[in-house]
Amino acid sequence: MQINRRTALKGIGAGLLASGSLTAIQQTYAAESPAGVKVGMCDWNLGGSCNPELIPKAKEAHLEGIQVSVGLSANNIPLRKPEVRERYLALGKEYGIEFCSVAAGGILNAIPLATEPQSAMYVLDAIEAAKALGSSCTLLAFFGEADLRLSYPGGNYGTNEEYRNIGKDPAWREWELDTMKVRRVVDFLRQIVPRAEDAGVILGIENMLSAAQNLDIIDRAGGSPMLQVYYDVGNSTGAGYDVPAEIHLLGRDRICEVHLKDNKTRIFGTPDAQVNMAACAKAFKEIGYSKWYVLETSGRDKQFLPDTQANVAFAKKTFG
8 A cells, every 4th residue: 555655646746746736745744754753954945044033934844953054154153142042942942943953064165174274163163052052963064165075187077077986886986085185184073073072962074975985084083973974865866876875884873964855856755856765764764763854955946835844744754
């Protein structure tokens, strides 16, 4: 019966997209959504980073948590301000919204840990803010200027073709790394991990590297259980990795939190999807992962609420 229902939903997905409504999909999944799966969203997808006034919107969208950005730029770090933290806590309590993690995302992509000494402060900011908001997880991003892969002349800038695949198995990509950048990041992590341990806050590294390469970085940085991988199923699928195999290799104790998105569609479960969410969910269940799933997608233009409600229901049903 379950297989037939999913097959039918996939078949009607394109028609519902064309009509601008996903109510049928939303209702079908929501009717069977387990309560134990926690689904949040990045604040940049919710409508604006570092804005506690969006908490009521998160509640209306059926979200249970928000990944809060630590700051917008070097001169604009709202979560340093006690009054901003207090506003988050007050509205979170009022609307029943938790803060699953604090992200040093865009700010570290623009001011990379591997090259800019001042970026260390933003990681400390994230640790302190996470503790203040009752979260035990941070996200440290390595994209754009902060990418740890080695780009080469003649590559197609802005795509995976900018980097060399040095994997021996053509079906298993392993990107060549910038060894100097990686060494600097490892050196930094060795210094910052004790601060994270004292605060009880996990450092989650998110990048375009393979699971094996991330585990090597963690080991070289000392192997602390407070240093983990922030896993993104959309990024890893797009980079050509075997995502279920990666999830198994990392295991429950090295994945601190999960971003859910699909680079081919803003609506989960539609026929044009790139990510095999069912296979991802199966792998997460097999390793015993039971932490947050965080949506990094806003849905279609002017369809935020119905699309997010549909994605939340899909995530709860699929990953529950």
